[in-house]
Amino acid sequence: MKSVQKIMPDMRHFEPLPDMDDRQFQQWNALLESRTGSTLPLERKTFLVTNLGMRMREIGCRSYDEYFSMLEGMEGLREWNILVDRITVHETRFFRHPMSLDLVKEYVDSKPHDVDTGKISMQVWSVACSTGEEAYSLAMVVDQAFKKRGDESYFGVTATDISPASLNTGRKGIYSERRIKEMDASLRKEYFTPLSQGEYEINEYLRKRICFARMNVLDIDKEPVGKMDIIYCQNLLIYFERSSRHDIVKNMARHLLPGGLLILGSGELLNLDCPELEKINNLRVLAYRRVKEPNKDQN
Numbered sequence: 001m002k003s004v005q006k007i008m009p010d011m012r013h014f015e016p017l018p019d020m021d022d023r024q025f026q027q028w029n030a031l032l033e034s035r036t037g038s039t040l041p042l043e044r045k046t047f048l049v050t051n052l053g054m055r056m057r058e059i060g061c062r063s064y065d066e067y068f069s070m071l072e073g074m075e076g077l078r079e080w081n082i083l084v085d086r087i088t089v090h091e092t093r094f095f096r097h098p099m100s101l102d103l104v105k106e107y108v109d110s111k112p113h114d115v116d117t118g119k120i121s122m123q124v125w126s127v128a129c130s131t132g133e134e135a136y137s138l139a140m141v142v143d144q145a146f147k148k149r150g151d152e153s154y155f156g157v158t159a160t161d162i163s164p165a166s167l168n169t170g171r172k173g174i175y176s177e178r179r180i181k182e183m184d185a186s187l188r189k190e191y192f193t194p195l196s197q198g199e200y201e202i203n204e205y206l207r208k209r210i211c212f213a214r215m216n217v218l219d220i221d222k223e224p225v226g227k228m229d230i231i232y233c234q235n236l237l238i239y240f241e242r243s244s245r246h247d248i249v250k251n252m253a254r255h256l257l258p259g260g261l262l263i264l265g266s267g268e269l270l271n272l273d274c275p276e277l278e279k280i281n282n283l284r285v286l287a288y289r290r291v292k293e294p295n296k297d298q299n
């Protein structure tokens, strides 16, 4: 008779981790704030402890302080890139805020042809794109609007996020049936190919218009991003302190073409004081237009 080898689970994976004390919570929160800009209120301590704990069990580390020191310096960057995905919120979905996407469509409809080429081109940026659903939704909206116009057109979507794992999911462009089932059937048919096991892949036609890249929104002023027609940033600023939100938005404004749109999540920003941006009068969408100041926009 063949002997059956029993695989015993490593019990260390199931042992509870020690409590995280106040000093440790503050230390982890300070690290999170300095590296991502976001902070966790005390009510979210369980979220932090659960997700840190999962990663610590995976690598067999049993002390928060020891794990903290593993993230320091250049050597800690590899581990940080894994952890950042676990301790940030990635909730997203296709066509998450349809009213904001209606504004995108209106912008495409009204975009004039380039005087030199006679064509229309458009650059859109999904800031904090998570696993890609937002970027693909923007691409579908722009593509549909251009097709309706029937003009010769080109568009590209830049999709950035701090989490390498989320960006990889976006690049693959494969989603479960559950994630796309609410979508308009004609869009599903046009842009997705069914794979086996209830998965759907975004067609290459759309995928090649999107460039996924790692970017920390805190470094937005240092990044070589070209001028954008539309910057779309939803469900990110909510995790930042009020003053940081204003700084980030002002930096984003510098990347907008004159007349370009900045679309934020409703309620994510109050009382913005930025002369380059004028608020769009729309009760359901929080959006700004870059004012046209030809002399200042030359550089």
Ligand SMILES: C[S@@+](CC[C@H](N)C(=O)[O-])C[C@H]1O[C@@H](n2cnc3c(N)ncnc32)[C@H](O)[C@@H]1O
Pocket (backbone or CB within 6 Å): 035, 036, 037, 038, 088, 089, 090, 091, 092, 093, 096, 127, 128, 129, 130, 131, 134, 160, 161, 162, 163, 166, 215, 216, 217, 218, 233, 234, 235, 236
């Ligand atoms: C809740 S998701 C929002 C996804 C999408 N924008 C939406 O509204 O559906 C927030 C995303 O922000 C990203 N994020 C958090 N801090 C960031 C930072 N400092 N720079 C860039 N992305 C960040 C997270 O990785 C996460 O994918």
